[in-house]
Amino acid sequence: MTAVADPPAEALAVFRDDGPVARTLGGALGAAVPIPAPALAGLGTVPLLALIAFAGSDVPVAVAAAAIGWAVLCLGAATGRPGRTRLRWVVPPAARLSEFAGLVWLASIAGASSVPAAFALLCAIAFRSYDLVYRHRQRGDTPARWVSLAAGGWDGRLLLGTLLLAVGALPAGFYIWAALAAAVFVGEAVAGWAIAGRTQRPDTYDDEEGEG
Secondary structure, X not given: OOOOOOOOHHHHHHHHOOOHHHHHHHHHHOOOOOOOHHHHHHHHHHHHHHHHHHHOOOOOHHHHHHHHHHHHHHHHHHHOOOOOOOOHHHHHHHHXXXXXXHHHHXXXXXXXXXXXXXXXXXXXXXXXXXXXXXXXXXXXXXOOHHHHHHHOHHHHHHXXXXXXXXXXXXXXXXXXXXXXXXHHHHHHHHHXXXXXXXXXXXXXXXXXXXXX
């Protein structure tokens, strides 16, 4: 049986889609916290999921903000942990799970009418995640830097969602955000793949002219 190679650190960083907050936490805490990255990811994700499962939407906004903040703190620190543990691949899906579950949870706290807005936003974010993975696998590159800055990373999106809940801007905030994000992510992806298709087009030859 052929062993499956561990994903390279560069690929994991792309798949995580870190924002400035996570990168700052990783740089400041990653090397200092003596806990493996997978364990840190669990410390951030499990309490958040447990609160979502057992408390549901019946929680104060301050409690939700604390749970989101703790998840961002732990997962952000995990992004900067050194080492080559074979479970380091756990961090990207843990970040994505925390982001998706957290955004839907924040919407449910605002009220049932906000949940469809959260799923609209998740569609745009899911497209970005798909684009990140397949650009890296097939072309070895990533979306334009300005798109990544606009995306904010999983950490920035969780914190912005919490802020929108706190100021009472849901569901309108999620709908507007989803529309803008979809336009940016899809538009830049289409342009990027079109440019790549033109620049990587194989050489063509005339149909056997001159033979005979």
